[in-house]
Amino acid sequence: MTDAKDNSSLPLLLGITGSILLVAVGGWFFLEQGDEAAAITSSAPPAMNQSSLSPQPDAEAADSEISEPDETVAPAATAIEVVDAPTTGVDAELRKARLAAEADILVVPAAQSALYYYSRVLDVEPDHEIANAELDAVLARVAQSITTLLAAEEYGQAYDIAVKVAQRRPGHALVAQTQEVLDNHTEDLVQQAIQFARDGDDDEAQQALADAESLPGRNPDYFAAVRDSIDEIRDARQVAEEQDRRRRANNARTAWVQSVRGAIGRGDLIAPEGRSARDLLAQRNNWTAEKNALGEELLTAIVETAGTNIEAGLAEEAAVLIDAAAELGAETDDIALLKASLETAIIQKQSESIVPLSELVLTKRTSPVFPRRAERNNLSGYVDLIFTVTPAGETTEISVHQAEPEAIFDEAAIEAVEQWEFEPVEYRGQVISQRTGARLIFRLE
Numbered sequence: 001m002t003d004a005k006d007n008s009s010l011p012l013l014l015g016i017t018g019s020i021l022l023v024a025v026g027g028w029f030f031l032e033q034g035d036e037a038a039a040i041t042s043s044a045p046p047a048m049n050q051s052s053l054s055p056q057p058d059a060e061a062a063d064s065e066i067s068e069p070d071e072t073v074a075p076a077a078t079a080i081e082v083v084d085a086p087t088t089g090v091d092a093e094l095r096k097a098r099l100a101a102e103a104d105i106l107v108v109p110a111a112q113s114a115l116y117y118y119s120r121v122l123d124v125e126p127d128h129e130i131a132n133a134e135l136d137a138v139l140a141r142v143a144q145s146i147t148t149l150l151a152a153e154e155y156g157q158a159y160d161i162a163v164k165v166a167q168r169r170p171g172h173a174l175v176a177q178t179q180e181v182l183d184n185h186t187e188d189l190v191q192q193a194i195q196f197a198r199d200g201d202d203d204e205a206q207q208a209l210a211d212a213e214s215l216p217g218r219n220p221d222y223f224a225a226v227r228d229s230i231d232e233i234r235d236a237r238q239v240a241e242e243q244d245r246r247r248r249a250n251n252a253r254t255a256w257v258q259s260v261r262g263a264i265g266r267g268d269l270i271a272p273e274g275r276s277a278r279d280l281l282a283q284r285n286n287w288t289a290e291k292n293a294l295g296e297e298l299l300t301a302i303v304e305t306a307g308t309n310i311e312a313g314l315a316e317e318a319a320v321l322i323d324a325a326a327e328l329g330a331e332t333d334d335i336a337l338l339k340a341s342l343e344t345a346i347i348q349k350q351s352e353s354i355v356p357l358s359e360l361v362l363t364k365r366t367s368p369v370f371p372r373r374a375e376r377n378n379l380s381g382y383v384d385l386i387f388t389v390t391p392a393g394e395t396t397e398i399s400v401h402q403a404e405p406e407a408i409f410d411e412a413a414i415e416a417v418e419q420w421e422f423e424p425v426e427y428r429g430q431v432i433s434q435r436t437g438a439r440l441i442f443r444l445e
Helices: 004-008 034-040 057-064 089-102 114-124 129-151 155-168 173-199 202-213 220-266 277-281 288-311 315-327 332-352 372-376 410-417
Strands: 020-023 027-030 362-364 381-389 395-404 425-427 430-432 434-442
Touching (some): 089 114, 089 129, 114 129, 114 155, 129 173, 155 173, 173 202, 173 220, 202 220, 220 277, 220 288, 288 315, 315 332, 332 425, 332 434, 395 410, 410 434
Antiparallel strands (some): 020 027, 381 395, 381 434
């Protein structure tokens, strides 16, 4: 809807040029009067001639019996007996009108009300000054009742009275008042329905619209159009909500992918906790394709980093990464190759590390020969040697680490150690070569 105010100000009332009235803003106002519908097919009730107002034996008796009035207009009144009726029909109808007014039977019951009898007089004599003046006074009282009913939101009763008044006085203020109140209330409810629809409260929107449609005199075609507009608002809102949901989901997916790849790029593969690529990848979501792709990227990074650590001699770090790769579903062959490389690296590291001589079992020890030059010069000293024990228990790769004095006892020390023999060194179930060291002391006795 382009303008809620224009479309929601519904028609109300009430010229009696036919059974419905076209009003400027809202459309048609239906005069639903039940049993009186047949009487609303012309601008006024059928005109009566003088003879038609003359008392009749049965009809006069019926007319003189005034039933109990509607409690919404005035308190209950007792039946009124007409005595000494005037001789003319107009005077008789005028007297009945006054009696009905005195009994507060102003509008209903329709055929026994003051409005009815004054109308009969005015149908015969439209310019009857007394009847017009007295009818205006009655309608002023009715207007007070209308105001009370509208304030109490008794819209159905107010509308019914206004319809009956409009048959005689279409331009009366109470008719306009009823129309304005009903139109304004209708507009408020329609505006509420529209706002509820925009806010996503569809049930509230339908309830507000149903409340507006239940007001008397409303145009069904107008409400059909309003419902179509609200359906359009709802559909547009749902499309926008779905688009927003998808946009937010896409943004969240993109941010998640970037966070995982960022952790991989920083080398935060399995640590720190909560911010590692492994932990980020474990978050629950429905992004299966991205998760699979990132999982492959993470596994590749873990395997490569593990290999780099093995080459760098970082065996412990490599072992942790290999276990993580296995948990994440790395290929069995890749894991086996990494483990084999790691084992080799660990053994190699152990072999290259220098362990105390006391950790090895020396099975043959040869003492060095004291050099003659040192003996002649009465020299003493020592030589620290580093060497490798082979898997066969022999010594090799002997080198001088430190000597005092230099180059005096080196050769004698090396020649002695070359003859030493050890039990093979076993590590992690394998016989390995092992680096070790020894200090040989040279002293004259």
